[in-house]
Amino acid sequence: MMKRTFLMLLAVGFLTVSCSVSKSARTQRNLFSGSWTLDNISYENNTGNFQSVIFNDARDICFEGSDWFFRDNNSTGRYTIADGSLCAGGDRFFRWxxxxxxxxxxxxxxxxxxxxxxxxxxxxxxxxxxxxxxEQHMTLKSKVTVDGEPVTIVYEFSKK
Structure with missing residues (x-):
């Protein structure tokens, strides 16, 4: 019985440690929390004019000026794209x-x-x-491949 209790406590302790979030990640989650505006999308590591569909959703130009909201207490959020001739506007919800x-x-x-x-x-x-x-600015980057060549998409945000 004592051995079984010990093994159970050990298993619970292991799960707690393996599922915990580092202090650095917690700090970053807190900084994300709130409302942001995606001010600019640009491209690095290659030359030429680029146009892309972001997150398999909308063209890059549709994302510029979009509003983003991150709620850190339940890891949900949304971004809102304005309706336009090139853009299907509306809210998109996500877990982050x-x-x-x-x-x-x-x-x-x-x-x-x-x-x-x-x-x-x-x-x-x-x-x-x-x-x-x-607390006021965020830069995110994603690496993609265009015609076999690497390109980095740069997303620049400001806090509302």
Missing amino acids: SVVEPENSLSQLQFKFIDEKRKDISGGVGYRLDIANLT
Whole structure:
């Protein structure tokens, strides 16, 4: 009986440690929390004019000026794209987290959900490198390939 209790406590302790979030990730989650504006999307590491569909949703130009909201207490958020001739406006909801891969920058990870917080992306999600994150500014980056060449998409946000 004593051995069984000890093993149970050991298992609970292991789960608690393995599921915990690092202090760095917690700090970043707190900084994300709130309302942001996506001010600019640009491209690095290649030359030429680029046009892309972001998050398999809308053209890059539709995202500029979009409003983003991150709620850290339940890991949900949304972004809102303005309606226009090139853009299907409206809210897009997501579940998000900060992950810390080994030998890499921390990353924002998210996947799309509906208004009832149910997964609508079939488990597919996105990860963006957190290049800079302060109380007022955020720069996220994603690496993609265009015609076999690497390109980095840069997302620049300001806090509302």
